Amino acid sequence: MKRNTLFALIALGLGGVGVAHAQDYSSWYLAPRIGVVVPDKDRTTDTSLFGGIGAGVWVNPNFAVDFEYGINNADFKSSSPREGHQWESVQLDVAGRWFFGEFGSGWRPYVMGGLGAVRHKAYSGFLLHDGAYGLSGGYASGGGWDPMATLGVGVQYAMNDRLAFRGEIAGRYDKDNNSLNSTLSDHYGFARHSSGFTDAMLTIGLTYSFGGHAEAVETKRTETTTTPPPPAREEPAPTKVTIDLRGVEFKFDHPRVGEKLVPSLKAPTAASVQILDEAIDTLKRNPSIHVEVDGHTDSKGTDAYNQRLSERRAKGVYDYLTGHGVDASRLDGPKGFGESAPIDTNDTAEGRQRNRRTELKVEN
16 A cells, blocks of 8 residues: 555544544544654664554443554665665554543543554565666565564543544564565675564544443423322421422533533533523422432443542532522532432443433432
8 A cells, every 4th residue: 555545544534523422431433543653773764654543442431442554654774775665564453552530531641552463565666786686666575474562652632522632652563574584684694683673653643433322311300299288277297399300411421520510411401401490490499498419320331430420410410509599508419329329220221311310309
């Protein structure tokens, strides 16, 4: 594959992204990237451009696996018997990346490691300096597949629910015994390099997620029921007020740390805000009642992750209530229960959606 064709493909991958639904961590993604390969000092090639694309999947909120393709076409140095021509390196590998921080948050550093193979081939023809060996064009003999391994660090920044920027620095050990092969070694009298090379790779790119489902909080619309007063000369029974919320939905993995409630609500936001305002009106018309603000999730994700997510959701509703005139002394919480209190099965999409909820529990 010629270099121009590859980088046209990478440009399309980096630029051709659109608007889609929110992801969850079980979604898969495409990861185009570009960068440079700085060769091992013992190679006979120059620094070259690198382009690649991967398809990845989140195994859990902190670990992702990418199946990657990459290519760099390096020019031979003037000191090389293949001066003036290029050395194509096609990389196929599987890489794992462990991310620190919470899924969906802004900047997340990570470490990575990968295993795979690199196919090496000289092309466009080459001639030895004295014309003793060479081709007039096309691919040269002496190439082949060699095992490789990568190890590196990087950082990923979530720009929105689908799109993230990724920057990475890695070392690629390449068991390449074809760059300085036996034919050239025998002809020129230098030692064949069979121990492999370690190249530096610096890349930037994007990840664009597909699939998954929008995580929503199922809640119930505000309802107020009042029991009739008892007969005369008896003590009046207390007014019983039930406040349920239904229709207040969150974007997946929102609110994020430090994020207010309204930006984190799923569209149509106006309808969700109206439901919250109805709850506030009910509380103001019944000043004697106290409620507990509880957040819940489904069983997707780790226990610790879901606990933090449920706490953020409960706090978002709590802050909205207090910010609109409900005295904090009337609210207990906010409390997060993670996935510990389901109201439906977690084995179906419908059941999981019912379990993703925020509740205002009236306290007696």
